[in-house]
Amino acid sequence: MSDLHDRLRTLLLLVPYVYRHRGVPLAELAARLGMDEAGLEREIDFLLLVGRPPFMPGDMLDIYVEGGRVFVDLPQSLVKAPRFTAAETLALATAAQLFVTDERLADAATAMRVALGKILGSLPAETRALFEQLSAHFAVLPSGAGLPLLPVLRQALEEHRELEILHYSAGKGQVTRRVVQPLGLQLRGGVWYLVAHCTERDEPRAFRVSRIQTAALCETIFDPPAGFEPGAFLDAALTLPTVGGRRVVLRFAAEVARWVRERYRPEHLQDSPDGTLRVVLHDVSDEYVLTTVAALGGRAEILEPAELAERLRAEAREALARYA
Amino acid sequence: MDKAERLLDLVALLLHTREPLSFEEIQHAFPEDYGQGHEDAIARKFERDKADILALGLPLKLCLGDEYEKEGYLIERQRYGQPALDLGPEELALLFLAGSAALDLEGSPFQRDLVLALNKISLATSPEGGARSVRSVPLARSAPTAGLRQREHLEVLRRAIAERKLVTLTYHGLWKDEITQRKVHPYGLVYRRGVWILVAHCQLRDAVRLFHVDRIRGLAVNPLKPRSPDFEWPAGFELTAHVPREPWQLRAHPPVRAVLRFEPPVAEAAAAELGPEALEVREEGEARVVSLECTSLEGLLPTLLAYRGRAVALEPPELRALARAALARLAGEGQP
Numbered sequence: 250m251s252d253l254h255d256r257l258r259t260l261l262l263l264v265p266y267v268y269r270h271r272g273v274p275l276a277e278l279a280a281r282l283g284m285d286e287a288g289l290e291r292e293i294d295f296l297l298l299v300g301r302p303p304f305m306p307g308d309m310l311d312i313y314v315e316g317g318r319v320f321v322d323l324p325q326s327l328v329k330a331p332r333f334t335a336a337e338t339l340a341l342a343t344a345a346q347l348f349v350t351d352e353r354l355a356d357a358a359t360a361m362r363v364a365l366g367k368i369l370g371s372l373p374a375e376t377r378a379l380f381e382q383l384s385a386h387f388a389v390l391p392s393g394a395g396l397p398l399l400p401v402l403r404q405a406l407e408e409h410r411e412l413e414i415l416h417y418s419a420g421k422g423q424v425t426r427r428v429v430q431p432l433g434l435q436l437r438g439g440v441w442y443l444v445a446h447c448t449e450r451d452e453p454r455a456f457r458v459s460r461i462q463t464a465a466l467c468e469t470i471f472d473p474p475a476g477f478e479p480g481a482f483l484d485a486a487l488t489l490p491t492v493g494g495r496r497v498v499l500r501f502a503a504e505v506a507r508w509v510r511e512r513y514r515p516e517h518l519q520d521s522p523d524g525t526l527r528v529v530l531h532d533v534s535d536e537y538v539l540t541t542v543a544a545l546g547g548r549a550e551i552l553e554p555a556e557l558a559e560r561l562r563a564e565a566r567e568a569l570a571r572y573a
Numbered sequence: 574m575d576k577a578e579r580l581l582d583l584v585a586l587l588l589h590t591r592e593p594l595s596f597e598e599i600q601h602a603f604p605e606d607y608g609q610g611h612e613d614a615i616a617r618k619f620e621r622d623k624a625d626i627l628a629l630g631l632p633l634k635l636c637l638g639d640e641y642e643k644e645g646y647l648i649e650r651q652r653y654g655q656p657a658l659d660l661g662p663e664e665l666a667l668l669f670l671a672g673s674a675a676l677d678l679e680g681s682p683f684q685r686d687l688v689l690a691l692n693k694i695s696l697a698t699s700p701e702g703g704a705r706s707v708r709s710v711p712l713a714r715s716a717p718t719a720g721l722r723q724r725e726h727l728e729v730l731r732r733a734i735a736e737r738k739l740v741t742l743t744y745h746g747l748w749k750d751e752i753t754q755r756k757v758h759p760y761g762l763v764y765r766r767g768v769w770i771l772v773a774h775c776q777l778r779d780a781v782r783l784f785h786v787d788r789i790r791g792l793a794v795n796p797l798k799p800r801s802p803d804f805e806w807p808a809g810f811e812l813t814a815h816v817p818r819e820p821w822q823l824r825a826h827p828p829v830r831a832v833l834r835f836e837p838p839v840a841e842a843a844a845a846e847l848g849p850e851a852l853e854v855r856e857e858g859e860a861r862v863v864s865l866e867c868t869s870l871e872g873l874l875p876t877l878l879a880y881r882g883r884a885v886a887l888e889p890p891e892l893r894a895l896a897r898a899a900l901a902r903l904a905g906e907g908q909p
Contacts, residue, residue: 329654
């Protein structure tokens with residue numbers, strides 16, 4: 250699908266969307282269509298040029314922004330969204346695989362299959378045939394941990410209900426209980442994260458879903474913050490800082506250097522002539538460092554700080570004793 | 574006239590008309606675009622525009638003309654608009670949850686399609702039913718997680734797979750640190766643990782091979798005969814059967830049963846993380862004992878070690894030996 254086609258498909262959806270939601274805020278419409286506001290305004294201006302021959306005033310699209318809201322008066326037959334294409338259906342079906350392949354989510358999987366079935370049922374025969382031909386060639390494998398808590402998380406996200414969770418924090422190495430306001434469910438590198446506002450710390454946090462041991466719905470309903478993007482927050486939360494806090498220096502053996510290069514940004518890396526690779530980190534937790542280095546089983550070591558290197562050795566001696 | 578503008582005008586015209594419009598009538602309606610220049614060039618331009626309209630998935634119809642119907646073109650109104658969908662609140666919520674998570678799948682090849690599809694769902698369902706769940710999911714992402722190049726590659730591969738075209742890859746190998754050129758028949762794309770994997774038949778090896786899309790340095794689709802496929806999909810081909818899910822499922826040796834014991838406080842988390850792929854998860858008080866079918870003990874070792882002192886390998890002896898050696902190195906007793 251070329252850029253032109255993507256653009257036209259977006260515009261053919263934009264007009265019916267505004268027709269249905271008259272006075273939709275510009276910012277909301279931009280977010281829904283995955284565009285920035287300036288770009289959306291340009292497209293709205295462009296749409297004013299569109300109409301039907303003989304292009305008399307009554308033949309032109311009349312779409313405009315007023316007081317930050319978007320209106321359409323003369324939609325020129327573009328009152329309905331075009332049908333799903335095979336690729337759009339495929340996009341939904343692959344996304345649905347995130348849930349339907351998890352055996353423990355039988356109810357959710359059934360609901361998802363039924364929903365997809367309804368969409369497939371609405372397709373013209375040739376679109377459906379194309380979808381079925383293509384669908385065997387694209388797959389999304391769910392993450393190892395799956396999402397056994399999906400039903401309760403879904404309900405909390407949908408109804409904006411607070412959740413009381415029991416969560417194992419790797420950073421602290423202990424289980425804590427806290428009340429959170431769920432804002433989004435996101436997948437990164439095969440790991441599910443719940444992005445939620447932590448009421449105790451009064452700031453958004455990301456929780457690995459596999460480390461949430463229990464989650465109970467509370468009666469409290471909350472107002473989600475406007476304009477908060479869970480995905481962008483999570484990306485920032487998963488990015489390691491490059492300045493400030495305690496400095497940690499790790500050395501990786503040449504055989505794992507390439508693996509390391511793909512996991513850290515260049516600002517963290519220092520090459521050595523012998524092929525080993527140093528990684529300089531700031532303000533990372535002990536648990537993060539110990540876990541990263543331990544997993545490589547001797548192909549990495551902690552150069553700084555010395556006490557953390559000693560702790561890793563002590564832990565390893567203790568673990569070794571269990572194999573005696 | 575700008576091409577996007579002309580195509581939208583054409584769609585509006587052909588969707589609005591009750592009776593088919595002949596090419597002459599369309600020419601007359603667009604004098605600047607189809608009325609001037611060489612006849613062949615005009616005909617080709619109109620052919621391309623028709624192809625674009627069809628590529629958008631719109632039901633453009635050529636009526637051949639008979640005693641009841643005029644000859645010409647129209648877009649069938651009945652087949653144009655998405656009919657209403659009767660989706661319940663739970664179904665809607667699940668579609669939007671899965672959809673918004675999938676939008677962030679490291680540059681999904683379906684990103685744009687997914688945004689459009691989710692909006693179409695919200696337009697095709699009643700505003701009351703599940704409006705809340707639909708509203709609560711923002712579809713825009715300010716910062717896409719994957720690089721621009723990877724997204725372009727996914728887009729090109731997606732098309733090559735659908736059109737069954739031969740592709741030449743410039744690939745940075747995972748095991749040997751070298752860049753090679755491979756001619757492949759792309760069979761499909763699989764997303765696993767943050768990575769998009771191309772499953773393709775490699776001509777050089779005459780076998781199915783996996784390629785990480787983020788390691789593809791260059792990509793060229795066979796430019797010859799763009800409209801005809803270069804290969805056939807093998808009958809009964811099962812895409813996911815070729816993709817191991819976990820590092821210990823790489824086929825390095827015959828399957829063995831590996832048994833790991835996890836202590837609190839990681840026992841629950843480990844059971845959740847490894848459970849879905851496990852042969853068995855047994856409770857021993859607070860501890861969890863997980864059995865896995867393993868075809869790469871080397872692949873399992875980092876997972877075991879990442880749980881640090883709270884995990885111990887019980888079986889097989891080879892895994893215990895690997896763990897002992899690794900822990901000795903970590904303890905500073907062996908070679909660093």
